[in-house]
C-alpha cells in the first residue's frame with residue numbers, strides 16, 4: 001500500500017460498494033428533510049416538511065417545539081423520500097447516508113443524527129456527518145456542476161451571515177461574518193415589529209414591491225476593514241423610526257429596510273469577490289431567496305464580468321438534497337463517521353481536504 | 354424467563370435514554386441477555402448507537418435478526434427521550450417492525466420488583482426527577498393473593514399515576530397518605546434527589562433508591578417481553594412519540610416579543 005495517493009487511500013480502504021445514491025437527512029433547524037441524490041449531482045427525490053406554521057405564533061423558531069416536531073415528522077418524511085426515489089424501507093439502492101450534525105439547534109440535530117445512525121446500522125451502508133454550512137455551499141453545485149474556482153459564497157440565512165472563499169470543494173476560508181444578528185434574523189425581527197408576521201423574509205420581500213426603497217435612509221453599518229456585517233443597529237434604527245412615526249407606510253419602511261440590508265450584503269460580497277479574484281459570486285441560505293438580493297447580485301456580477309450563481313429558491317432554503325450532495329462528495333473522498341458521531345450546535349466550517 | 358419464545362418474539366432490542374443512564378439490551382427468547390449501559394453523562398446521542406452495536410455483537414446476531422423493539426418513552430430528559438425514540442422509530446421503520454413503548458415509571462417499578470422481591474416490593478412508588486424542583490411519580494401494587502409469579506412483572510393492573518408534575522412536598526404528602534395502607538418502596542432518581550425529605554418518613558422504604566435510580570435496558574427488555582407475551586400490540590413506528598408530560602418551553606431568546614403594531618389588513622381590503 002506504500003505510495004498510494006493520499007486522497008484515495010481512505011476510499012479504497014473502506015471497501016464499501018461504489019457510492020452512487022446517497023440519502024441526505026437534515027434536521028438542524030425547523031425543516032425536517034430527507035432526499036436521495038445520485039452521483040452528487042442529480043436530485044432523485046427531495047422532501048422538505050416545514051414547521052413554519054408551528055413557530056409562526058411565536059415569531060421565530062422555538063427550539064423545544066422544533067425538536068418535538070422533528071420526532072413526529074421523521075418517519076413520514078423518510079418514507080416519502082425513499083418511495084419517490086424508487087426505494088423503500090429496506091434502503092434498496094442507497095449506498096450511503098449523510099446527515100447534518102451541526103451547526104444548528106442541538107435538540108433538533110440529535111433527532112436526525114439518531115435516525116441516520118439507525119439506518120446506517122440496519123442497511124449496512126456508510127454514514128457521514130455533514131456541516132450544514134458546507135451543505136449550503138454544495139446546493140449551487142447541484143444546479144451548476146461546472147462552477148469555476150475560486151468563488152466567493154455569500155451565505156445568508158436566519159442563523160448565519162458569512163462570506164466564504166471556496167478555492168475548491170472542501171477548501172474554505174471564512175472571510176467575514178456577522179458580529180450580531182444574522183441577516184435573516186433581522187428580517188424576522190423587523191417584520192414582527194412592523195406587524196408582517198413570520199417568517200419575515202418573504203413577507204418583507206412581498207410588501208417591499210409596493211414601497212419606496214428611498215423613503216427612509218436607514219444606516220448601512222459595515223464594521224471594520226474586512227468583510228464583517230452588523231444588522232442590530234439597522235434593526236434599532238427601524239424600530240426607532242416607526243416609534244417616532246407610527247403612521248409610516250409599512251411598505252415604505254419594509255422597502256427601505258430591505259434596501260439597506262441588500263446594499264450592505266452586496267457591497268461587501270462584491271469587494272470580497274474582487275479581493276480574491278473570484279470567478280463567480282454565489283448565493284446560499286434562505287435569504288438568498290430574496291428577490292432584490294438576487295437582482296442586485298446578478299447586476300454587479302454582470303458589471304464586474306464574473307459569474308453569478310443563484311440557486312433556485314428550493315435549494316436556498318434548508319433541504320436535504322444539499323446535505324446528500326455534500327455527503328456524496330465526502331463519502332467519495334473516503335470520509336466516514338463512526339456510530340459515536342456527535343451533534344455539535346456550534347460546528348465550525350473548516351477545510352478538511 | 355420461561356416460555357417467552359411462545360409469546361411472539363425471538364430477539365428483542367430495548368433502548369433506554371430517559372435518564373443519565375444510556376444503553377441497550379438484547380433479549381432472546383431462550384433467555385439469553387446482553388446489556389450495555391453508560392451512566393453519568395449527557396451524551397445520549399453519542400452513546401446509544403455504539404451500545405446497540407455492542408449488544409448485537411455480544412449476542413452474536415445482527416439487527417436483521419431483531420424481531421421486536423422496545424423503548425422508554427419517558428417521562429425523563431427531553432433530549433435523551435428524543436434520541437431514544439428517534440432511534441427506535443428509524444430502526445422500526447427500516448426493519449419493518451412496530452415498537453413497544455414503555456414509560457420510565459413502569460420500568461422503574463419493574464426494576465424495584467426485580468431487586469426487592471415480591472414482599473418488599475409489594476407496593477412501589479416510582480419517582481422520576483423532572484428537574485425545576487419537580488418530579489413525576491406513579492404508585493404500583495404487585496402480587497397480592499391473586500398475583501401469580503410471572504405476571505407480577507407487568508406493573509399495570511394496579512397503578513396510580515400522577516400524570517402532572519409534583520413538588521417534593523406534594524410527593525411527600527402523597528406518600529404519607531399511601532403508607533396508611535402499608536409500607537411503600539420508593540425508587541427512581543427523583544427519590545435519590547429528595548432522599549433527605551423522603552427517607553425519614555415512617556413506612557417509606559428508600560433503601561433501594563440508589564440501586565434502582567434509573568430505568569435499566571435489561572428491565573425494559575424483560576418487561577416488554579412480558580407485555581408482548583400478554584398480548585400487547587406494538588405501536589407503528591410512525592406513531593411512537595415521547596411522553597414529555599410537560600409543555601414545550603416557548604422561548605426563542607429574542608428581546609422583543611409581541612408585534613408593536615397591528616398586522617396590515619388582509620389583501621384587497
Ligand SMILES: [Zn+2]
Nearest residue numbers: 132157285318
Ligand atoms: Zn441553513
